[in-house]
Structures are given as C-alpha cells and as structure tokens.
Amino acid sequence: MVPYFIAISLVQIRVIDDDVINIVTIIISILTSMLFTMLTLILDMRKRVLSDENYDASKASISAKLLKETYYSIMFEILISVVILIMCFVEIFSKEYSFFSSIIIYYLTFTLLMNLFMVLKRIFNIIDYDINLQDGNK
Secondary structure: OHHHHHHHHHHHHOOOOHHHHHHHHHHHHHHHHHHHHHHHHHHHHHHHHHHOOOOOHHHHHHHHHHHHHHHHHHHHHHHHHHHHHHHHHHHHHHOOOOHHHHHHHHHHHHHHHHHHHHHHHHHHHHHHHHHHHHHHOO
C-alpha cells in the first residue's frame, strides 16, 4: 500500500514526462545489472553454506532457506525492472503521458526500491552471520 500512496502523491506533483522517464530508465537499468550480479552472489553463497563444515546443520538449513527466498525476491525484482523498462519505452515512443501510466510506473519503481531494501537486509544478515562464524573459528 505504501508504494501506491507514494505514487499517487508523486503524480499529484508531477505526471511522468521525458525527463522523469530518462532518469527512471537509467536508474532501473543500473539496478537490473546489479540484481543479475546479486543472483550469482546468492547462488555462490548458497553453495558455500551447504558445503561449509563450520555451519551446524540447523544454521545451514536456515541460511540456505533464506538465500533461496532472497533468490526468489531478486527474480521478482528483475521482473519488475523489465516491466518498468518496457512501460518507459512505450511511454517514450508514444509520447502520451497519462495519469494512469504515471501511477503504474511510480508504483512499480517504489515497489522495486522497497523490495530492494528487503533483499539487502537479508543479504546483510547472512553475510554478518558468516563473518561472525569465520571470526569465531580463528
């Protein structure tokens, strides 16, 4: 609901135009490439967690489950990014900026950003636990 209310508020201030579309497209493109990089990081971390002997079985299964959920969240983020980019391209080429399409683009953008914070929190928790585990074994 929060992204929806933010989108409605922003549309009241400014309906999407060429400048906003260009900024959103650049930011989303950069975030999408970062998300693909994070996918490889997540897959590598999951493989390492499952094969690491320092993890006890319960912590390894929790971390593996958390990494799996994070993987799905990142895939969802990539899907949202692609939809935003497609909508931005349609808006640029049609040159018809409507109230409704502005709400959708803003909503998807803020949904992407809020989910990104969730993904970063999950990755932080996993890496923090891993660092603490490695420090404990030295």
